[in-house]
Amino acid sequence: MNTVRCVRCRTEGAALKSNPFRAGTALVSLGEELRSSVCVDCYNAWLKSSVKIINDGKLDLREARAQHVWVSQMRAFLNLGGTSDPWLRFVDRRVRIETTSKVVTTAMLLRADDEKLWLADFNGGAIPSGFAPTQTGADGASGSASILRDCVLTIEEGAE
């Protein structure tokens, strides 16, 4: 069994058995980087998180922009470096967010791109003012919403 010193969990673990990306695609070199940097457990944790990011953020991976977002979030999640966006490290975590109109809330950060943030599970259930609903639960609670980056004053890892 090949092992790797994992950059995410910082322990020695099993390496990926093969390149997860198809030969001849643009992602092959990323696949090799994964095999030499990340353990199987952490990669599987990313895949699990990734499904949520794709579904909640409605990412269509056939689109280049969506692929770029997906790869950026993978790099941030797996601690691979190479991302210049400090907010990406909050993806899939609960954050405390303050908007320029002084609304303060906590929510799960689903996804972030150059323009917007997508959040869900807002504190108290309702989507606060200043956030554009993208999906609403049957009971009107636990919907998801987006907000422009320009409207965000601060974001930090937040307690429940």
Ligand SMILES: [Zn+2]
């Ligand atoms: Zn690991």
